[in-house]
Amino acid sequence: MSTSTTLINAPRKRTMGYGAAFNTCLGFLVLVILGAVLAPWIAPYAPDEIDFSAIWTSPGAGHLFGTDQLGRDIFSRVLFGARESLIGPLLLLALATVLGVLIGTLAAWHGGWVDTLLARITDVMFAFPGLLFVVLVIAVFGKGPATAILALALAYAPVIAKFTRSIALAELSRPYIDAYRIQGVSAPMICLRYLIPNMSPALLGYLVVLFGEGLMSLATLSFLGFGAQPPSSEWGLMVQEGQAGIIQGHLWPTLAPGLVIAAVVVAVNIVGVRLSDQLNVKKP
Amino acid sequence: MGKGRPAVVAANKVSFDLAPGESLGLVGESGSGKTTVARMLVGLETPDSGSVEIAGRDRALNRRGAAGRKERAAEIQMVFQDPYGSLDRRLSVSQCLGQALKLQSPLRGDELQRAITELMNSVRLEPRLLSSFPHQLSGGQRQRLAIARALASSPKLLVLDEAVSALDVSVQAQILQVLNEIRAERGIALLFVSHDLAVIQEVSDKVMVMYRGDPIEQGIVSDVLQNPQHDYTKLLISSVPGLGWDPDEVMARRREFDLLQSVR
Incomplete structure (x- = not known):
């Protein structure tokens, strides 16, 4: 028998220790963002530099990820493509968040018929397949990255509205909101200055997870030809353009952007879930 | 009231007089309508029928406009049962009080700081807590901060909805003492909503007993409790x-x- 006691089940205080997976993912994301920002300086080739003497090159010393059907360097294209591929979901989420938070907060604050009406509208949006809705919007307004972002923002807004409404209801039931009302603070002021900032940690965690989904959706649209247009090197578009090579045995033009999309989405989700856990921990 | 549910009259013909500096206790068990009375008084709830009159003026009407809200805030303030929940967790003590003060008058700089310190003194909050956040304060400190915030608009009536029920007995005594001081110094009338007769006895001159929405007995505390x-x-x-x-x-x-x- 040992005299010392080891507290095996003692709760570990989670401060900075997020674990190896989190750190790896965060590191990877930082790397991708750096790559996107520094692309003009670190990319070995221009993204649209055509070289007919080096078509379908395999990955190697000259071309890290090989080249595509026009002899363009895949690595450089992935680096440059990171810009459009990352900014797209960011814009889409920004737009969807403004709309969703507005709707959700209004529904929670006002209740009654406003809440019912907004709930019905969001229900209809939910019932309608997101991608189908987006394709419909694109059919009306024409294809292109801006329309794709706008359409996806409209499709994402109800999701964010539902989430906002639920956390706003919980927040509104806390008496500090009543205290502001008794002090004579106007309703819009309470919402903008006090309610939304108090919801923002929970919202932020949710948005990080949604970012991965948004990136995937935008890549999907580009793959289908509705989003980014050639000669852009948006990742979804790259996957689509590389398809022709698969039959001839050239996997890299498809695999490289595809893997990057998958890796970024997985990394964002792992970081996002951990982050929202952390942010939602209510201080005692 | 929700559809299909029978309407419950939560409060019925409740009427009382309160002179400045006087204190009334509103007692009753859970569901007796005392909290509804308190919330209607401060305007958080609107009566389905009838009116809320204070000093002869109808208060049930939801007053719109900045001036109306400000005027109302300077008449009645409220302190809630849950001290943590009633404070904005993002605001420090000075931000919380500063915010409440600035709603009433455009104070700034040194003037504002002085007003904040004064409020903190009146509820005996140590000056070192100035930049603390609600989660760093104890239950008693939180409730004192909530009282200080309510005092920021210099109200004539302070409604305390089970304001000491969530605190332990020694802290309760401190808060009650602070309230008695405020009442004496500022001449604020207190409406003490509680289920706790001992607390009512401590701070109230008069008491009103409510049962299922009806006021059933009213009088001087000692009379009612002894007889x-x-x-x-x-x-x-x-x-x-x-x-x-x-x-x-x-x-x-x-x-x-x-x-x-x-x-x-």
Whole structure:
């Protein structure tokens, strides 16, 4: 028998220790963002530099990820493509968040018929397949990255509205909101200055997870030809353009952007879930 | 009231007088309508019918416009049961008080700091807590901050909704002392909503007993507590744990009382 006691089940205080997976993912994301920002300086080739003497090159010393059907360097294209591929979901989420938070907060604050009406509208949006809705919007307004972002923002807004409404209801039931009302603070002021900032940690965690989904959706649209247009090197578009090579045995033009999309989405989700856990921990 | 549910009259013909510096206790068990009365007074709830009159003026109307809200805030303030929940967790002590002060008058700089310090002194919050956040304060400190915030608009009436019920006894005593001081110094009238007769006895001059939305007895605290007229008041007083207190007997009397009420 040992005299010392080891507290095996003692709760570990989670401060900075997020674990190896989190750190790896965060590191990877930082790397991708750096790559996107520094692309003009670190990319070995221009993204649209055509070289007919080096078509379908395999990955190697000259071309890290090989080249595509026009002899363009895949690595450089992935680096440059990171810009459009990352900014797209960011814009889409920004737009969807403004709309969703507005709707959700209004529904929670006002209740009654406003809440019912907004709930019905969001229900209809939910019932309608997101991608189908987006394709419909694109059919009306024409294809292109801006329309794709706008359409996806409209499709994402109800999701964010539902989430906002639920956390706003919980927040509104806390008496500090009543205290502001008794002090004579106007309703819009309470919402903008006090309610939304108090919801923002929970919202932020949710948005990080949604970012991965948004990136995937935008890549999907580009793959289908509705989003980014050639000669852009948006990742979804790259996957689509590389398809022709698969039959001839050239996997890299498809695999490289595809893997990057998958890796970024997985990394964002792992970081996002951990982050929202952390942010939602209510201080005692 | 929700559809399909029978309407419950939560508060019915409640009326009382309060002079400046006076204190009224509103007692009753859970669901007796005392919190509804408090919330209607401060305008958080609107009566389905009837009116809320203060100093002869109808208060039930939801007053719109910045001036109306400001005027109302300077008349009545409220302190809530849950000290943590009633404070914005993002605001420090000075931000919280500063925010409340600035709503009433455009104070800034040194003037604002002085007003904040003054408020903190009046509820005996140590100046070192100035930049603390609610989660760093104790329960008693939080409730004192909530009282200070309510005082920022110099109200004539302060409604305390079970304001000390969530605190332990020693802290309760401190808060009650602070409230008595405020009442004496500022001449603020207090409406003390509580289920706790001991607390009411400590801080109130007058008491009103409510049962199922109706005020059933009203008078000077000592009179009512020592010589209760209504059966329910007697029951309430005998329910307080003390020497020779028998829970079984209280329960039996309670059942008898409820039976009588349902027959009536």
